[in-house]
Amino acid sequence: MPTSRRSLLIAFLTLPLIAARTRAFAQAGPELPLTPECRDGDEFTLEREAGPFFKPNSPRNRELQADAIGGDRMTVAGFVLDKRCRPLAGSLVEIWHADENGHYDSVGFRLRGHQFTDAQGRWWFNTIVPARYPGRTRHFHFKVQRPGGRVLTTQLYFPGEPGNAGDGLFHETLLLDMKQTGDGRFGRFDFVV
Numbered sequence: 001m002p003t004s005r006r007s008l009l010i011a012f013l014t015l016p017l018i019a020a021r022t023r024a025f026a027q028a029g030p031e032l033p034l035t036p037e038c039r040d041g042d043e044f045t046l047e048r049e050a051g052p053f054f055k056p057n058s059p060r061n062r063e064l065q066a067d068a069i070g071g072d073r074m075t076v077a078g079f080v081l082d083k084r085c086r087p088l089a090g091s092l093v094e095i096w097h098a099d100e101n102g103h104y105d106s107v108g109f110r111l112r113g114h115q116f117t118d119a120q121g122r123w124w125f126n127t128i129v130p131a132r133y134p135g136r137t138r139h140f141h142f143k144v145q146r147p148g149g150r151v152l153t154t155q156l157y158f159p160g161e162p163g164n165a166g167d168g169l170f171h172e173t174l175l176l177d178m179k180q181t182g183d184g185r186f187g188r189f190d191f192v193v
């Protein structure tokens with residue numbers, strides 16, 4: 001039976017409780033192994049420009065897939081961490097992206113939303129795969145802000161996209177960890193702020 005986005009999301013929301021603890025204690029002593037995701041001295045997530053389509057005051061909403069009925073379904077999820085791999089609860093995570101035709105909604109708030117990370121520092125959106133548009137490879141836009149911290153503006157990219165190499169904003173450290181599921185895709189990325 002093919003994996004579903006929901007089953008991967010549930011796996012993310014349950015198993016990583018242990019991983020989160022491992023991350024939290026990763027710096028507690030040199031004898032403790034670091035998780036593969038938590039390399040000692042992780043760098044801050046790279047900044048990328050917001051571009052012309054950011055719009056403030058997005059709704060608090062993580063269920064965006066109904067905004068684009070014709071789009072290929074995708075769940076995107078991850079942690080917000082500090083540089084010592086400690087999960088940051090209550091962090092703002094805001095997404096905006098193009099629809100299945102490569103268009104942004106500049107009138108309303110289709111495919112725009114924000115949320116705050118849970119007690120384990122986790123966030124997720126159920127949305128669609130954005131289409132490419134002229135001059136850009138496939139991408140999501142994000143703003144991330146830990147409580148009381150500065151705002152990180154960045155973009156996340158898709159592995160295996162022919163347009164990545166020719167896009168001056170692309171960077172491999174901003175690639176989603178992507179899994180194909182029976183009902184779409186599941187992309188994982190942990191922000192370090």
Ligand SMILES: [Fe+2]
Nearest residue numbers: 051053136141
């Ligand atoms: Fe864009």
